[in-house]
Amino acid sequence: MSTIEDVAKYSGFSTATVSRVLNNKGPVSEKAVLAVQEAMRQLDYHPNNMARALVMGHSNTIGVILPSHNTYFWNEVAVEMEKSAREIGYHIVFRFAEPDREEIDRCVSDLRASQVSGIIQAAGQREDVVKAANIPILSLISNRDGIPAVVSDDDQGGRLATRHLIERGCTYLVHISGDLSYSNHADQRSFAFIRECEHQGIPYRLYQGYSQQAPEEQCLALIEHIFAETPRLDGIFAGNDIMAARCVSYALSRGIRIPDQLRVVGYDDISISSLLYPPLTTIRQNYKMISATAVRTIVAMANKEQPSEPAPIPVELIVRQTT
């Protein structure tokens, strides 16, 4: 196996220069960078990140824990975070976890043991676990209990969706929320929905939905139940685009015309939402800004800066053909 000395010899530069190139630190000429990179390629030299991390105490790596459910949304975030990290010389290792204590505990422990600089977590509300981890942690789903968080402006999203349905003439609204038992920041969409309906005197019902990986029959049963229990319903604000698509599909299969008889607004604007028929009206989350802000914040935290908590990221109403 090649060593840093071999690379120095082959490239014609000193080991100090090679080290500066490898660590991307200190002044170094373009010519040296190219020569060292070529030498690394020719000699099949791979710096041992783990040995380096042991010495330097960090690894230029961020750990990200994503939930193994609701994967469409997180997948869009993951790809954007990878891009954002790369731009500032970091890379990301991703883990998936169910939202239960043991799994998140294990992921945090593994990532910490791998010397990541910090962890961005979106898998569940485990403040007790993540606080105990003794490593910078940033949450993408909450901003309670002192864990810094990057979140969307869920209150704005709930308001935009509800007002849009009312402006379109809906007279009886249903909101299908996420699981409210976790006290996620996203719950504010539901609170905004209730507030708007109350404020404008529009009758409404709220149902708790399931995760996107829930069995299809379970979701279908909920939708059947909603339509049976609320026959006056003419507007649905769904907590995510998948649930919105399920509602649209169910309504069409029952001969209910969209948007004439039923209007539907989703949430997220995952990439399939525009290619459904009819294309889905939805609240677009700003994936790029969420991701860039999260990466920038966790790196600042890892560098012992005390970044101020970022403001909620604005969302946007995208009007398509289901309203």
Added chain:
Amino acid sequence: MSTIEDVAKYSGFSTATVSRVLNNKGPVSEKAVLAVQEAMRQLDYHPNNMARALVMGHSNTIGVILPSHNTYFWNEVAVEMEKSAREIGYHIVFRFAEPDREEIDRCVSDLRASQVSGIIQAAGQREDVVKAANIPILSLISNRDGIPAVVSDDDQGGRLATRHLIERGCTYLVHISGDLSYSNHADQRSFAFIRECEHQGIPYRLYQGYSQQAPEEQCLALIEHIFAETPRLDGIFAGNDIMAARCVSYALSRGIRIPDQLRVVGYDDISISSLLYPPLTTIRQNYKMISATAVRTIVAMANKEQPSEPAPIPVELIVRQTT
């Protein structure tokens, strides 16, 4: 920071026993496992994986490189791989890469430097890179050039889709393939399509599609072009469910009745395919079996076994309402 000696002392077991628990090796009582785990929690002890990997030469970690396009399919695979790995005591770190040489090169190099036991790669055809990496590599998209691979039975998938359309009475077929310039194993779907059409004397046309992350206008322009150029078209076999959904959506928006005037078969059976309206007929890839086989094979390779190359994983025709 706590040490292994602290854990031994707190738990009342020897450091040898603690080490056996940590490494999941050798005989150890249930009681010891619980006591050591409790001690680790109480003392906030995190074994340093990197130091351990340096000593042991491996990390019980598998690296997986996924493409940052066509993410819906790979996302389903990723979640299943995580589960399969966990069952045999491994965990997975995921990286995303564009299918270009430099990026895959960088990912392989990073993962190798992190002492992963092996790499499963699905991001592109870079046999030259992965061969040079000097670490077990398994491909999920090809089985050429001596890189072991786990792939679906794409020939079977192409046959099933094409025969189904012909059996339903289609008289002029269009196939929208993936990008054929990479010589992926998936190309066999297209070859099977051509063979079946030729064999049964059905006129057909083949168009190369774009990746799922291609701009929407580009995909729409292709579909418009296909419908304009092939007015007799009454059956489409799309290379993936997203493209199939786009075709269905386009046809419905033009007043073309599905399945009366146009039949559409997708590929993959990603989880949204059943909730589209009308629900999509498609070829289901066996995500669980692909993932379990890939994980088992890369671990065998890492253990210097020489596993025989797994047979292509069978696929299945799922008939829904677009045919």
